[in-house]
Amino acid sequence: MVERRPFVSLATDFGAAYTAICAGVVYSIAPAANVLVLSDEITPYGVREGAMLLRQALPYLPVGVHVGIVDPGVGTPRLPVAIETGRGDVLVGPDNGLLVPAAAKLGGAVRTHALENPAYRLPEVSTSFHGRDVFSPAAAHIASGVAVADLGAPVDPQPLDVPPPSVSGGELTAPVLYTDRFGSLVLGAERTDLAAAFGELAPGAPLEVTWSGAASGTLRVTFEETFGGVAPGTPLLWIDSSGWLGLAVNQGSARETFGLADVRSLTLRTAAGRVAGD
Amino acid sequence: MVERRPFVSLATDFGAAYTAICAGVVYSIAPAANVLVLSDEITPYGVREGAMLLRQALPYLPVGVHVGIVDPGVGTPRLPVAIETGRGDVLVGPDNGLLVPAAAKLGGAVRTHALENPAYRLPEVSTSFHGRDVFSPAAAHIASGVAVADLGAPVDPQPLDVPPPSVSGGELTAPVLYTDRFGSLVLGAERTDLAAAFGELAPGAPLEVTWSGAASGTLRVTFEETFGGVAPGTPLLWIDSSGWLGLAVNQGSARETFGLADVRSLTLRTAAGRVAGD
Amino acid sequence: MVERRPFVSLATDFGAAYTAICAGVVYSIAPAANVLVLSDEITPYGVREGAMLLRQALPYLPVGVHVGIVDPGVGTPRLPVAIETGRGDVLVGPDNGLLVPAAAKLGGAVRTHALENPAYRLPEVSTSFHGRDVFSPAAAHIASGVAVADLGAPVDPQPLDVPPPSVSGGELTAPVLYTDRFGSLVLGAERTDLAAAFGELAPGAPLEVTWSGAASGTLRVTFEETFGGVAPGTPLLWIDSSGWLGLAVNQGSARETFGLADVRSLTLRTAAGRVAGD
Numbered sequence: 146m147v148e149r150r151p152f153v154s155l156a157t158d159f160g161a162a163y164t165a166i167c168a169g170v171v172y173s174i175a176p177a178a179n180v181l182v183l184s185d186e187i188t189p190y191g192v193r194e195g196a197m198l199l200r201q202a203l204p205y206l207p208v209g210v211h212v213g214i215v216d217p218g219v220g221t222p223r224l225p226v227a228i229e230t231g232r233g234d235v236l237v238g239p240d241n242g243l244l245v246p247a248a249a250k251l252g253g254a255v256r257t258h259a260l261e262n263p264a265y266r267l268p269e270v271s272t273s274f275h276g277r278d279v280f281s282p283a284a285a286h287i288a289s290g291v292a293v294a295d296l297g298a299p300v301d302p303q304p305l306d307v308p309p310p311s312v313s314g315g316e317l318t319a320p321v322l323y324t325d326r327f328g329s330l331v332l333g334a335e336r337t338d339l340a341a342a343f344g345e346l347a348p349g350a351p352l353e354v355t356w357s358g359a360a361s362g363t364l365r366v367t368f369e370e371t372f373g374g375v376a377p378g379t380p381l382l383w384i385d386s387s388g389w390l391g392l393a394v395n396q397g398s399a400r401e402t403f404g405l406a407d408v409r410s411l412t413l414r415t416a417a418g419r420v421a422g423d
Numbered sequence: 424m425v426e427r428r429p430f431v432s433l434a435t436d437f438g439a440a441y442t443a444i445c446a447g448v449v450y451s452i453a454p455a456a457n458v459l460v461l462s463d464e465i466t467p468y469g470v471r472e473g474a475m476l477l478r479q480a481l482p483y484l485p486v487g488v489h490v491g492i493v494d495p496g497v498g499t500p501r502l503p504v505a506i507e508t509g510r511g512d513v514l515v516g517p518d519n520g521l522l523v524p525a526a527a528k529l530g531g532a533v534r535t536h537a538l539e540n541p542a543y544r545l546p547e548v549s550t551s552f553h554g555r556d557v558f559s560p561a562a563a564h565i566a567s568g569v570a571v572a573d574l575g576a577p578v579d580p581q582p583l584d585v586p587p588p589s590v591s592g593g594e595l596t597a598p599v600l601y602t603d604r605f606g607s608l609v610l611g612a613e614r615t616d617l618a619a620a621f622g623e624l625a626p627g628a629p630l631e632v633t634w635s636g637a638a639s640g641t642l643r644v645t646f647e648e649t650f651g652g653v654a655p656g657t658p659l660l661w662i663d664s665s666g667w668l669g670l671a672v673n674q675g676s677a678r679e680t681f682g683l684a685d686v687r688s689l690t691l692r693t694a695a696g697r698v699a700g701d
Numbered sequence: 702m703v704e705r706r707p708f709v710s711l712a713t714d715f716g717a718a719y720t721a722i723c724a725g726v727v728y729s730i731a732p733a734a735n736v737l738v739l740s741d742e743i744t745p746y747g748v749r750e751g752a753m754l755l756r757q758a759l760p761y762l763p764v765g766v767h768v769g770i771v772d773p774g775v776g777t778p779r780l781p782v783a784i785e786t787g788r789g790d791v792l793v794g795p796d797n798g799l800l801v802p803a804a805a806k807l808g809g810a811v812r813t814h815a816l817e818n819p820a821y822r823l824p825e826v827s828t829s830f831h832g833r834d835v836f837s838p839a840a841a842h843i844a845s846g847v848a849v850a851d852l853g854a855p856v857d858p859q860p861l862d863v864p865p866p867s868v869s870g871g872e873l874t875a876p877v878l879y880t881d882r883f884g885s886l887v888l889g890a891e892r893t894d895l896a897a898a899f900g901e902l903a904p905g906a907p908l909e910v911t912w913s914g915a916a917s918g919t920l921r922v923t924f925e926e927t928f929g930g931v932a933p934g935t936p937l938l939w940i941d942s943s944g945w946l947g948l949a950v951n952q953g954s955a956r957e958t959f960g961l962a963d964v965r966s967l968t969l970r971t972a973a974g975r976v977a978g979d
Contacts, residue, residue, distance in 0.1 A: 152728065156718075160604040162434075162462040162476055169459060169484035172430065176485065180459075181725060181736075184718040189605055190674050198718055205833060206725035207732065217674055218651065272649045274664030277483060326716040327745055371828045373774065386830035396746050396773060438882040440712075440740040440754055447737060447762035450708065454763065458737075467883055468952050495952055496929065550927045552942030555761060 151175060151288035152209030156183040156199060157276060158191060159214070167212070167281040170267070174285035181206070190217045192243050194323035196305050197331070199247035201387035203234065210284045213238040213247070214276045225260040225279050228302060229293045237284045239275075242305030254302060261297030308410075310334035317342035318412045319390060321405075328398025330405060334390045339368075343415060348374055351416040352382060354392060356408045364403060365416050366392070382413070429453060429566035430487030434461040434477060435554060436469060437492070445490070445559040448545070452563035459484070468495045470521050472601035474583050475609070477525035479665035481512065488562045491516040491525070492554045503538040503557050506580060507571045515562045517553075520583030532580060539575030586688075588612035595620035596690045597668060599683075606676025608683060612668045617646075621693060626652055629694040630660060632670060634686045642681060643694050644670070660691070706735040707844035708765030712755060713832060714743040715770070723768070723837040726823070730841035737762070746773045748799050750879035752861050753887070755803035757943035759790065766840045769794040769803070770832045781816040781835050784858060785849045793840045795831075798861030810858060817853030864966075866890035873898035874968045875946060877961075884954025886961060890946045895924075899971060904930055907972040908938060910948060912964045920959060921972050922948070938969070 153171050157164045164185035171180050183202055187195045195215035203211055216223075216239040224240040231252020236244040237260070248254045260266070260279055265286045270278040283296060310319040310333055319334035339346060346352075346368045354364045367374070369381040377396040380403070385391045392399050392411065400406055431449050435442045442463035449458050461480055465473045473493035481489055494501075494517040502518040509530020514522040515538070526532045538544070538557055543564045548556040561574060588597040588611055597612035617624060624630075624646045632642045645652070647659040655674040658681070663669045670677050670689065678684055709727050713720045720741035727736050739758055743751045751771035759767055772779075772795040780796040787808020792800040793816070804810040816822070816835055821842045826834040839852060866875040866889055875890035895902060902908075902924045910920045923930070925937040933952040936959070941947045948955050948967065956962055 150732070152732075154721075154725070161460070161464050162480065165432075165459055165461045166480045166483050169432070169461070169480065172457065172459065173483065173485045176428070176430075179728065181721055181728065182717070183721040183725070186717050202718065202722045202725065205722050205729065207729045217655075271664040273661070277664065377773075383829070386827040386833065439738070439742050440758065443710075443737055443739045444758045444761050447710070447739070447758065450735065450737065451761065451763045454706070454708075495933075549942040551939070555942065 150177055150179040152181070152207040153178050153284055153288050154181045154183045154203075154206055154209065154211045155185075155214075155281075156187065156195060156202075156212070157185055157214045158187040158189045158195065159185055159276060161185050163274070163276065167276050170277055170281040171285040171288070174282060175289045178285065178288050183211075187215055188323065191215060191323060192217065192241055193305065193307060196243050196246050196307075197322050197387075197389075199236070199244065200250050203236075203247045204250055208233045210235045210237060210288045211247070212276075212280050212284045213243050214280055215239075215243055216241065216275065224300060225275060225283070226257050226300060226302060227260060227283060227287065227293050227296055228257045229255045231255055235284075235287050235293055237280050237287070240300065240303050242303050245302055245305050248302075256293060257300050257302045258293050259297035259300050262295060265291060265296055307333055310338045312338060312342045315342065316412055316414045318410055320410050321408055322389065324400050324405075327393070328400040328402075329385075329391050329393035330399055330408070330411070331385060332390045332392070332411060335388050336384050336390070339390060339413075342413065353414050353416040354382070355412045355414075356405065356410070358409065359407050360404050362403060372396075428455050428457040430459070430485040431456050431562055431566050432459045432461045432481075432484055432487065432489045433463075433492075433559075434465065434473060434480075434490070435463055435492045436465040436467045436473065437463055437554060439463050441552070441554065445554050448555055448559040449563040449566070452560060453567045456563065456566050461489075465493055466601065469493055469601060470495070470519055471583065471585060474521050474524050475600050475665075475667075477514070477522065478528050481514075481525045482528055486511045488513045488515060488566045489525070490554075490558050490562045491521050492558055493517075493521055494519070494553065502578060503553060503561070504535050504578060504580060505538060505561060505565065505571050505574055506535045507533045509533055513562075513565050513571055515558050515565070518578065518581050520581050523580055523583050526580075534571060535578050535580045536571050537575035537578050540573060543569060543574055585611055588616045590616060590620045593620065594690055594692045596688055598688050599686055600667065602678050602683075605671070606678040606680075607663075607669050607671035608677055608686070608689070609663060610668045610670070610689060613666050614662050614668070617662075617668060617691075620691065631692050631694040632660070633690045633692075634683065634688070636687065637685050638682050640681060650674075706733050707731060708737070708763040709734050709840055709844050710737045710739045710759075710762055710765065710767045711741075711770075711837075712739040712743065712751060712758075712768070713741055713770045714745045714747060714751065715741055715832060717741050719830070719832065723832050726833055726837040727841040727844070730838055731845045734841065734844050739767075743771055744879065747771060747879060748773070748797055749861065749863060752799050752802050752863075753878050753943075753945075755792070755800065756806050759792075759803045760806055764789045766791045766793060766844045767803070768832075768836050768840045769799050770836055771795075771799055772797065772831065780856060781831060781839070782813050782856060782858060783816060783839060783843065783849050783852055784813045785811045787811055791840075791843050791849055793836050793843070796856065796859050798859050801858055801861050804858075812849060813856050813858045814849050815853035815856050818851060821847060821852055863889055866894045868894060868898045871898065872968055872970045874966055876966050877964055878945065880956050880961075883949070884956040884958075885941075885947050885949035886955055886964070886967070887941060888946045888948070888967060891944050892940050892946070895946060895969075898969065909970050909972040910938070911968045911970075912961065912966070914965065915963050916960050918959060928952075
């Protein structure tokens with residue numbers, strides 16, 4: 146017999162302790178729940194990074210209630226919402242675009258309601274910790290069977306603000322979505338964007354990467370199907386496991402090696418000749 | 424039917440792996456337990472920070488067995504103890520004051536016993552990892568139904584050593600309890616202490632903050648009810664979700680912005696005139 | 702009645718989010734499982750550190766399926782494997798020696814099979830995230846009752862490459878296995894190696910520690926049974942809770958205090974006279 150436990154996940158920029166307090170609130174209201182901390186280490190205020198994480202991760206999690214909280218607007222009038230998806234999940238978090246790309250991956254948003262009903266909040270709501278007082282109680286009550294429509298009025302969710310990649314004159318310019326913990330830059334462009342700019346690239350195809358801003362630079366790299374395609378310490382472009390184009394250094398940090406901490410977009414073009422070290 | 428699982432939480436300064444080993448010991452002894460890691464990233468040896476975390480978090484967790492371990496005295500003769508609370512929890516950890524403020528929040532300490540009974544320790548007790556060998560087995564046995572009084576002799580728990588805030592001559596001086604992961608300083612003073620020094624403060628009221636020591640400085644800030652009351656990058660004083668006064672920077676780090684890493688107390692006084700940028 | 706949940710642990714160098722995705726895959730396939738993240742913060746590519754963690758931790762976890770992933774070779778032809786142990790556990794991970802010392806601690810490897818059967822992988826296998834697509838599904842299916850022999854062909858696991866300690870002329874030279882989060886260096890030598898070089902050491906016995914390489918240095922320390930044997934800020938040699946010799950600083954960091962970040966081995970010899978500060 147397979148035990149049925151309502152599944153709840155939490156993804157926040159709160160760190161371990163405050164995220165665990167949210168888990169404690171869920172367990173207090175829904176003792177049978179199975180709570181998974183998806184992340185407690187999203188970069189503080191990194192709405193775009195959080196949105197990409199939820200979009201990437203949730204399809205691999207069981208159908209359930211998924212709380213996402215990256216909320217620079219806590220204490221201001223932005224709405225807390227719950228989005229029911231085509232797959233049957235309910236996504237709970239602030240209405241700042243964080244949940245929207247994930248909802249699209251999970252069969253689309255079927256309905257979205259504001260979290261207004263005081264019956265599904267903690268008795269006392271603080272001004273700064275809505276994760277504990279608003280989002281987690283709502284998630285626990287939904288996991289216990291409360292219908293999304295009972296939480297509050299229907300609303301239209303705000304979209305996530307991400308610039309699209311641009312292709313022109315044999316160049317691809319893509320926004321940096323976030324930097325992962327290995328120091329690899331994940332770009333808002335997919336294999337189809339790469340093909341639109343350069344056609345199908347064979348492993349080892351050389352490309353030139355440039356960036357500008359506070360610091361500017363140029364780098365010659367190869368496109369690879371796997372990290373193992375280049376020697377340790379060597380940079381590469383590759384498609385990550387969620388389909389994004391990325392700039393990495395095999396067994397190293399692209400951000401540290403090339404000083405890319407504050408770079409907001411990269412431009413790729415075909416490199417004539419050979420890459421350094423060939 | 425709601426499943427009944429004994430609830431166990433763990434809060435340590437051990438990092439992920441050693442804390443998970445403690446969870447593994449609990450599961451080995453009490454397989455039905457529901458173990459939540461409340462924190463594995465308390466600042467090493469930060470007894471005061473750990474005590475404030477437990478005091479803040481435990482009221483939001485289910486009634487259960489809560490292990491707290493920040494233990495600079497491991498390997499010396501300080502006692503391991505279990506404190507039963509009025510709410511029905513049992514707090515397990517070293518007798519160095521870590522558990523005492525949380526016990527007070529949970530209905531007070533009903534009884535405290537030393538962890539002496541070898542039946543409730545691992546067969547072999549190391550000199551340096553009592554979390555694994557002493558505290559976690561005790562917690563698991565209590566979660567499985569062992570009475571606190573069966574663990575060892577009754578003892579009087581040691582109080583936590585925290586300096587109180589002081590108010591005099593229109594000034595409030597408060598100890599820095601800890602710095603949170605956003606770089607906000609959490610002070611050992613509450614709204615009532617603020618009112619004792621300055622009367623009721625309206626949002627936007629200007630205050631001057633000074634500190635001294637290895638580095639010294641002065642800062643003009645406003646008291647706010649929410650982070651959203653000031654622009655990103657701007658400092659503020661506010662009351663955090665557990666009732667402490669704090670110094671923060673909206674969407675930034677007060678510690679980094681003002682060089683406050685080693686500051687042990689802050690003094691606040693009324694600021695004449697307007698804050699910079701008004 | 703004790704609830705029976707198949708136990709699965711995860712130890713990776715992926716960080717919180719990618720490790721939680723692996724947990725989500727396990728829960729999706731094996732909803733009754735009890736998943737414990739043993740670590741998500743192994744030093745990236747630290748195969749030796751991960752191997753020592755598994756060897757130290759797994760004996761304290763319930764019998765179950767234990768996934769270990771530190772995999773510099775992802776995307777290259779190294780095999781994914783499952784090792785069944787004498788205790789009844791199954792260890793799942795790359796065939797690079799990571800799992801072998803732990804298997805030896807758990808009653809030895811009874812059988813090892815490659816993870817080849819596509820029925821026990823996700824339908825689509827990426828080139829860079831075998832944790833999600835290969836290792837976690839295999840672990841979940843094993844936790845659900847699939848036999849290790851059904852996963853693929855039997856193989857001989859690769860051993861872990863660790864240099865042994867050497868004793869000669871009253872000196873003990875030992876490799877640095879890893880540095881823990883407190884900055885203590887954990888050495889590949891045990892109490893018996895120490896005794897082979899110096900006989901039985903009483904607490905307080907003085908030793909000289911030397912290292913060379915990019916930086917070189919000499920340090921006089923005492924051997925102690927507990928951290929409490931020396932004052933805060935003072936270095937010591939001790940046997941850690943898993944039996945390894947270590948160099949630490951009481952309430953401090955040996956790595957930072959003595960600049961040992963890149964040191965790969967330490968040599969110990971008997972110190973004449975007294976240590977500094979006696």
